[in-house]
Amino acid sequence: MDIEPRFLTKRRVMRKIHFDENNDDEENVINAEAQAAEEESFRVKYFLVMIDVAIASLTKRFEDLKSFESIFGFLFNSEKLKSLDDKELRECCTKFSNTYSHVSSSDVNLDDFCSELRVLQMTLPNRLMSADEIFDFVRAADCYQNVSIAYRILLTVTVTVASAERSFSKLKLLKNYLRSTMSQERLNGLVMCCIEKDMLDNIDLDTIISDFASKNARRCRFS
Template identity: 40%
Template sequence: MKGRNKGVQARLLEKNPRALYVPCGAHSLNLMISDAATASIDATSYFGTVQKLYNLFSASPQRWAILKDYVTVALKTWSDTRWESRINSIEAVRYQASNIREALLKVRKVSDPLTKVEAQSLAEEVGSYRFIICTVIWYDILHIVNHVSKLLQSPKMQLDVAVDLLTKAKTSLTNYRIGFTSAQVSAKDMCEKMNVEAVLKEKRLRSTKRHFAYGAADEPIADAMKRLEIIFFNVVVDTTIQSLTDRLKTLSEVRDQFGVLVNFQKLDDQSLNNQCDKLCKTLTSGNESDIDGKELAMEVKHLPSLPSDEMTALELLTFIHKKHFEELYPNLWVALRIACTLPVTVASAERSFSKLKLIKTYLRSSMGQERLSGLAIISINHEVGKDVMYEDIIDDFASKKARKQRF
């Protein structure tokens, strides 16, 4: 949470000026996709169409049964705060567009007049070349981001590794900036599977003259594909890259402050001393400092041979712990512990709150604090709970509650 002026960040810095602000990586990716989804009217309209598909089938058990007969992966809705659900929704459309269109045509035959009109409209939209190419583009973008998000939510994720993952995601999105042609090829293949004449559709789009409904100019663009590339593809991809760059900046700055702990083998003496002093200033408040910069530089220079030249902060910390070098390298030990405990995401903490909401529902409003805490601990540590022998616990509980005493 930012709160630079009067929020959480400001209050924490009042208590401890050495605290470092690290934005949640998973939330940054979520906001990045949200920015891209609202940057273009075509992008917003696309997600509205996908939501209409889900609403049409989920509103009736009969329609949902028809959908299940045609598809293997059902349509899904999404949450505004959990963007990962978007890729689950689009994945069903990406690989089952022809089946969804057939299900819509089947619904059109067996439904009331109002539903028939809606099903017919959605069938035409799903079969359109424009909708298919938007599906391909969104799926490719979300597929890149989804992989990074899952890795960032790992409990053992480290800040330096997280920055590298986000940098690679930015590189992949930058390379995809010229991927509109490949998206067209994939869209044509999907149209052919739906028995739709893709070339005819494209010619029809090219011959349609449309005007900008928004923007600075009202210039007609004859080539509808060029228009789609300019106002949809370029806008969405550029917004995603720019948003990721802005949100990656803070993480990179914090990573660079602790960079000497992982790249000291590549630095000369002068650069090593400068970066150690910089880290010392970061961890200093008034007359109190967690480490001594000069001593840290000396400790790093006299480290024994390491197992690898490319080690993360956690691997180096583990190495020092196994060799019992804590007292020999106290400044390095403290700096590594701080670096390894810098949070990358708040996913683990939020999972605990989500689980708490599932445990204490409105039907369990009278649950006491002790029972709630016990159930929460069991749920959070479910892997340990699976190994518990419930028969022994039941027998122990029964023996304590039994009125008859055994002599």
């Protein structure tokens, strides 16, 4: 990071030097030893600790990504899906089925899953499609039940903790000291609105406000 390390040195203790003494070299040696001790202490207690934590975090992250790819890799895009032969497709479907055999009220059937993917290989357009686009294609066709379940799992599984970190970042902006008495229900609603801002921008707020006002209007009869 091009940051020069600077270590604070203790105040030098001055003592009276007699006319026949010359200890400049001794003081320089002591100061050099103290500087080296401070640098070594920083290296051992802080620098190496941060490096170990970063390496462990990156290693764990890449291991999770490799595990995720080994299960869902054949569903990432249309090119990977179409490149599989029957044997490879069967192996990928078997691994997925063993990992996520009970995902909802209707389980993923292995034979049906393989059959649907074979049909999907032939019906997908001849262009590179991402997982989102394939899922939209499957939902529009409405005849790939097991494939739809597989893509819903793929698109909702949290590979990292980035989503949780974004939630806490938004929480810091909302839950400040001026809003310390905010109820949990209102806080959850505001956090959801901030996180899903793209979806919120496409909602007609006038209709929601009118609907809310009509349900909560006070109808009082005055005689």
